[in-house]
Every structure is written in structure tokens, then in C-alpha cells.
Amino acid sequence: MLPFTEDIHAANSISNSELLNQDAELQEVYEYLRSCDPTGERFATVLRDTIDQLLNGEATGRYDWKTLFKTEKTHAGTLVEINLQREFKFNDGGDVADGRHPMDYRILGIDVDCKFSQDFGGWMIPPETMGYLCLLVWADDYRSKWSVGLFRVRQEWLNTGRNRDRKLTVKAEHRDKILWLHHKAELPKNVLLHLPESTRNQILLPGGRKGQQRVIELFRRVQNERIGRGAIRTAAQQLDYMARLREGKGRARTVLRKEGILIVGPYSRHQAIARQIGATVPHRGEFVSFRVAEAKAHHGTRPRVELDGRHWVLADAGDPKEVAPQLPKVTAESEV
Template sequence: MTTMDAFAEPDPEMEAVADELLRTDPDGARWAAVVRHTYDMIYNGAETGRYRWDQLMKTEKTHFGTLFEINAQREFEFDGGDQTDYRIAGHQVDAKWSQKEGSWMLPPEVFGRLALVATGNDERAIWSLGLVRVRQEYRSEGANRDKKTTLNSLGRSSVRWLWKDSPMPANILLQLPRPNVDDLFTRKYGTQRTNQLFRLAEGQLVHRSAVRTVAMQLDDQKRVRTNGGARSALAPEGYIILSGTRDEQKQIAADLGVPVPSRTEYIAVRIVPAGPGFGVEIKGEQWRRATPGEVSTKPAPLFGKTEE
């Protein structure tokens, strides 16, 4: 899981910090959520309708690292360092983010210390996080006017990766064909855009942030629920929209053979009636997932308005 030179000197501080990070988040799910949340914050889709990195201004892109640092501190409640961002396992650690792996900007005060370096790619829905000791021999020769430098090839190869190209909750708007998403945003009303999102993303996980972005409002549940939301609008077409906040709905997703949503996700599934013993029981009737192009002959069952 590391790319460090096998003959590198032992670094007990790095090992202690690595152990603490892995103890608090064994599978990396919490860090993945931090990265996802930071992308969503910087897009600010509920107000702007943005969902891509290339839609951001230069100053916003620069601000991403600060938001990542703050969101990580809130999630893990790290103590503050003296000259660094955090104190982890009693050791000073500085947090650095770069959209391009290896391009972390390292100020003079972090030289000789540990840096928590992270990167991600929203289009590929992956992220990486590791630790490196910022040694003199790891620094590139050039520096900017703030005397910040990057890691040279030796430094980049010395990063101890705790998670490398790990998955994070995907931005469905980046997973769908771009022309379809562009067309979606031509619709005048948030309800129309939300309904079309679930049609396009049938059988795929939809994060709440994507619903807020296409609806351009903060209350994603209002756009999804039965009374006037996507559930009631799409039921005549055979769609059910399942939420990860309800165990019953998660089980239905599993029984239908589609991805099971987390608490921050939805999934729309188009279903048709099934014969006895050939489907999944939903609201007392047998249903199965519709095949591509199959006509829905009966409206899908509705979940109560409180079943978000």
C-alpha cells in the first residue's frame, strides 16, 4: 500500500500518524465523504447549478485546499498544530491538497515535518491520501515568491499512500453522457430537471448533492418525496425512487439487484409487475426490474411522504 523505498530510514512519527488515521477510518469511507463534500461545497450547485471542475473560477480552485483542510478537521476533530494544520497522535502534520498528484505546494514551515498529502479526480470518482516527510532531498529546486516548493521525483516516490485511487461517492452528473446532462439543464423548472435526472440515472446511485444541483435548491427531499415530488411524477412511468435512509427501501434495492444507496443517496428503478414467485414484493405486490425498452403497464407503488 506504500510506494516508499524499501530501504528508507524508519520514521516512527509517520508510523504513529498512519496508525491513528487508519484506526479512525479503517476503510477510508470518512475521508471519501470529506472529499465528496468539499467538491460539492466548492461547486455550490444549489445556488449555481455547477457540477464540474472546469466551471470554477481560478480563485475557487485555489480555495479547495483550505476547505478540504477545514472539512477534515471537522470530521476527525484533529487538534491544531503549532506551525502546522493538525496534531495527530501527538505529532505535527500539515494538510496539503492538489488536483494534480505530486503538485502540493509546501511552505518553509513544513520542511522537516510530516505532510498529509491528498488528491482526487471527480470525473473518475477517486481520491488518494498519504503521508510524506518533507526532507531537503525531497524538495524541488524551484520556489515561488512565497518560497513554497513541490516534491521532486524522489519525494513523490517516498509518499506513504494510505489510500490510493480509492472510490468516493460519484457525481452522477459527471457519469452521465454530457449531451444528456446539457439537455437536462435546458428545462425551465427544478421539478422537471429533477424528474429527468432520475430517468437518466435509472439503476445508478444519485447523491443528494446532485439533486440539489439540478433542482437548484437546498431541500432535495422536497423534490423527491411523494407529495408533488419526483416519486409521484415518475410513478406512472413505472419508477420507484429508493432512499438509503430507510432499511426497507435499501432491502428492496438489494432484492432488485441494483446498488444499495447510502444515507446520502437515492436510486431510481423502473419496475413492472411480475408473476407470483418471480419478483420482489413491494407494497404487497410482486414486481421486477423492467428491461430496457420494456413498456410499463402499471404505475409503480408509491412510498408514503414520510418515507424519505
């Protein structure tokens, strides 16, 4: 690590320490939220699911934020607020500013407002929240990054509101007053958005009754990469989109297994298989496909896993296609 990078981290650490020492409520809420989600996986999943909810690929076939209507983008903040409350079971906040503004959450008895922006620094803060805490949330589907932090609303740290609602924004030079719970962390990737156009066109075949074929192409062409439910919904464009994935005549797992491709899901037994063979491990709400080959002498010490009484390795371009083994059933297990 370069010396100036160390200086930046040290400065941030000092700034965070000062914010916590000066504000007991900020410290309480910060420590509580960190204990609820130490890695940030729960926050990241909510943000991924909310963006996918807005895109509504199942009904629209959309995968790109830019294709949303203006009203849908405006509604994003409300959905983030609602979905975070459902995930973390926050209580409703109280009415502040003489009852003119209902706060979104009450956490440990402390009122907290929630503000989301897809543009970093674009949080629109109501003047009625002056003196209260705000949970500032940012997610960018193009960069696959997200942040969430706590901010004590103070007049001297804000730009004057010039819009009709007189809403305020945090001055750029005072963004160091935001106490980050997670900052510029990895957002689960919108797979379809980040594919080369030629590959995406091979997956998103036009026409009706192509849902099953599109799902098969998705897992055939995007291997050893996490694929979320949103991408599967967009490819299938059917209410029973998960049925396109399961074992069965003409379905993705059965068809692709004949080509040597396995599709593992977010279940402990499947995750263990992916981990053992050296493939990408799916997280909550995700699936990963990869091609396997029966282990031979020329595979050397390559990581392997035993399935159906034989040992398998990740296949490379030189390995011929062969029928892959059945994955263990996980019908009684919920996602990890």
C-alpha cells in the same frame, strides 16, 4: 494478475514497511487514520462534498471544475482541510518554525499539515514544515479518483521552491516515500459531469421555476446509478432541494412511481430493498432510481423483493410500465 504487477505491489509493500519501521510517529498517525476510516468512505465523502460545495450548483447551476473561478480553485485546499477536520475531529496543530507556520492538525499529539491538489503531485509544501508530517490529498473529478497519504517532509525528497512563497513539491522519483492510506480509490461520481451532453441537456432545462422538472428528469434519465446530493442541488437550484425528491403531488417520487420507478435513499430499509432486488445500493448522501415490474413466471429466478404484499423485480425493456409500490417510510431514521 500479471507477474510485473505482482512485483510492483510487492515493492510498494516493502517500501511501506520500511517507512513505518523507520518512523514511529508516521506509524502512529497512519494506523490511527486507517482505524478511523478503513474503507476510505469517509475521506471520499468529504472530498465529494467539498467539490460540490465549491461548485455551489444550488446557486450557480455549475457541475464542472473548469468553470470555477481561479480564486475558488485556490480556496479548495482550505475547504478540504476544514472539512476533514470537521469529519475526523482533529485538534488544531501547533505553531512551528519559531511560530511562523501554524500546522493544520494535531493527531495523537503529533503535528500534521494538510495539502490538497487536484493535480497529482502538485502539492505545495511550505518550507516551514521541514521535518514534519504532511497529509497529502488528491482528487480528480474527471477521473473519479482520489488519494490520501502521509509524507515526512525532507529536503532531499523535494524540488526547490521557485514560486514567491518558496513552496516545495515532492520529486517524482520520491513519491514512493508517500505512505498511502488510500491510493487512486473511487471518488463518488459527479453524475452530471459524466453524462452525455444530450442527456444532460434534457435534465438541466433552462429557465426559472424548472427545479422540480429538472429533478424528475434527473431520476428518470439516470437509473440504477448513484446520484449524490450535489447533483440534486444543481438540478433543483432551490434551497429546499430535497423536498423536490419526496412523496407529494408533482414531486419526483410520486410522479416517477406512476411510471414504475422507485427512488431509494441511504437508509437501511431502502438499501436492503436495492440489494435484494439486485439494484445499485446508495451510500451516504446518495439516491438511486430504478424501474420495477411485478414478478411474473417469465422473470424466472430473477432477484425480487416483496413490497405492498406483491413481489417485484427490476424491469427490463420488454416489461410494460406499471405503477410501482410505495417504499417503506424512513422518517425517523438517519442516513447510514
